[in-house]
Amino acid sequence: MGKLKLTDFRSYRELSVSFDGGAVVLTGENGAGKTNLLEAISLLTPGRGLRRAAYADAVREGAGGGFAVHASIDGPDGAVEIGTGAGGPPNGESEGGRKVRINGAPARSADEMLEWLRVMWLTPAMDGLFTGPASDRRRFLDRLVLTIDPAHGQRALDYEKAMRGRNRLLADNQRDETWFAAIEAQMAETGAAIAAARVEMVRLLAAMVEKTPEDGAFPRADLAIEGYLEGILAERPAVEAEESFRERLERERERDRSAGRTLDGPHRSDLIVRHRPKAMPAALSSTGEQKALLVGIVLSHARLTGELAGMAPILLLDEIAAHFDHLRRAALFDILDDLNGQVFMTGTEADLFAAIDNRAQFLTVADGAVRATG
Numbered sequence: 001m002g003k004l005k006l007t008d009f010r011s012y013r014e015l016s017v018s019f020d021g022g023a024v025v026l027t028g029e030n031g032a033g034k035t036n037l038l039e040a041i042s043l044l045t046p047g048r049g050l051r052r053a054a055y056a057d058a059v060r061e062g063a064g065g066g067f068a069v070h071a072s073i074d075g076p077d078g079a080v081e082i083g084t085g086a087g088g089p090p091n092g093e094s095e096g097g098r099k100v101r102i103n104g105a106p107a108r109s110a111d112e113m114l115e116w117l118r119v120m121w122l123t124p125a126m127d128g129l130f131t132g133p134a135s136d137r138r139r140f141l142d143r144l145v146l147t148i149d150p151a152h153g154q155r156a157l158d159y160e161k162a163m164r165g166r167n168r169l170l171a172d173n174q175r176d177e178t179w180f181a182a183i184e185a186q187m188a189e190t191g192a193a194i195a196a197a198r199v200e201m202v203r204l205l206a207a208m209v210e211k212t213p214e215d216g217a218f219p220r221a222d223l224a225i226e227g228y229l230e231g232i233l234a235e236r237p238a239v240e241a242e243e244s245f246r247e248r249l250e251r252e253r254e255r256d257r258s259a260g261r262t263l264d265g266p267h268r269s270d271l272i273v274r275h276r277p278k279a280m281p282a283a284l285s286s287t288g289e290q291k292a293l294l295v296g297i298v299l300s301h302a303r304l305t306g307e308l309a310g311m312a313p314i315l316l317l318d319e320i321a322a323h324f325d326h327l328r329r330a331a332l333f334d335i336l337d338d339l340n341g342q343v344f345m346t347g348t349e350a351d352l353f354a355a356i357d358n359r360a361q362f363l364t365v366a367d368g369a370v371r372a373t374g
């Protein structure tokens, strides 16, 4: 990304900033707008961004319309302009969803942005990923898959839609065999595709983790998925997993009717992470160890994305230096340098990034503006 322009996004009324292409260190006081800037970049990939906020909340307080984020991406055939915005006034074009434009033309879906760039992030809110609810880990897992496999977003949407249909039939006390059969076949097909994509990503990621040094600054993680379909896929081909899921949905209609929702499927899976050197679950590791484990996963994943997608992802590492001692920070900067992609790091003090030295562009965020750190 060469250039970023924001309009009425959070604390920014108008912002235009240029990046050199490598590492960017953003420093500034608490509340200066560092995370807001990362959040804007995170909207250059499908989803609601790194805060998972309602779009209306991202519109600058007091602004009359919606927000807009524009980026110039260096594509193979020159610059590509990506624009996105949402949260306009009632009846405005962006009410409800988020609009995406690529080179000025409306995109069919936000997934089109994945043709030009991939974005991954780590935020302090993810520090409790291993100890928190399975839904957060599942979301993280699916983000890891989507960054490598752009078709994953549509699979998830199709599955959700079918499942909502089944839950509605259950709630309405419907017993129509044809309706159930059609919807459950759809859930089985899309569900098996979701699980297969997750299993494949974890397999590839595990192989990438194996290539990291055994005693490196970021411990190796053992990754596995706990889930009905993923469990079957570990031993049997996808067609069998699909059929088995379809039969189970059919068999468990009454149980699910009592529960008021579908109790089996990829919407209930969990990403299981273990700290290999300690031979224990990630959740039992120290705060710093968990952070190091998570960073290790994201770095290996960034390398994997680079290899598979042919483009290094943009990494957004919010307050990344906070938990690490100087040796780990130095190791992190070396790995990032080696990844050769664009990475944005934030912190309150520039000193924390001293070891990155002349390998980064240092910017200071203050008063709704971003300037070269002087």
Ligand SMILES: Nc1ncnc2c1ncn2[C@@H]1O[C@H](COP(=O)(O)OP(=O)(O)OP(=O)(O)O)[C@@H](O)[C@H]1O
Pocket: 009, 010, 011, 012, 028, 029, 030, 031, 032, 033, 034, 035, 036, 037, 057, 058, 059, 060, 061, 348
């Ligand atoms: N919709 C909005 N309109 C205007 N300002 C907003 C909006 N949403 C958030 N803010 C402001 O943005 C600021 C937070 O910015 P941000 O989270 O980027 O800070 P930060 O530089 O990352 O700080 P920290 O170091 O504390 O994490 C807050 O002062 C908040 O009031």
